[in-house]
Amino acid sequence: MAGQTDLDTLLSDLRPTRRPGEFVYVTTSRPIDAEARIVEREAVTLILERAVADREGLEYEGSYAWLTLEVHSSLEAVGLTAAVSRTLADAGVPCNMLAGYYHDHALVPSDRADEALAALRRLSELPRGGR
Template structure:
């Protein structure tokens, strides 16, 4: 009998990464990468919209397709936006069923009044924070390493 498409455990093994569920362990080793550039949100209901091709991440909603784009691409295509973000990636492979990581980073950013939009990937969580507050967000997230024993 065929196993069909690669299972999630096969995919994790192939990447050489073990998904973590222990919050203290995740926080103790938390690293944050900053993706170069600035990013914006846009929405379209047009099936032929160039936004679909430019999108680095999408979410399908009843109202339309939400797209996360490079700001430069949005500007080049005349896309209107309000929120300009830095894209942070938490370099910890948290298991999809892990409990507490989202609450921990949300609490840390909230203490500093930093808004955050979260995209959860299979291997990492991605945070879009105001571009002009990127350094503050990094400091707040790095402070979580000291809270690992809590």
């Protein structure tokens, strides 16, 4: 099933949710099951549940809430990441965006999760053209 590409539809159907738990960014060469893995020139970055990082004795800075945009967005959609990051920036909430095949995700500081969810819900409720 192809994902949605129409920006108005994507934003109206955003349905942001919070994944349970707290998450952290680490770099390590150890083989650890991760929620996400990003290979960069300098190192491999893992996004782990905070409890896993603590159990493994890994250092990290800050903890993050994992927000999922439940709308099924296409990898070819234009403007969704920009609209979400702009909304969070306007609210003063830092975010790190990730894209999966079905959904987009935003990691925000754990202590700002409720604020971020509220801002994204407001974005989703805005009137749109053509509807």
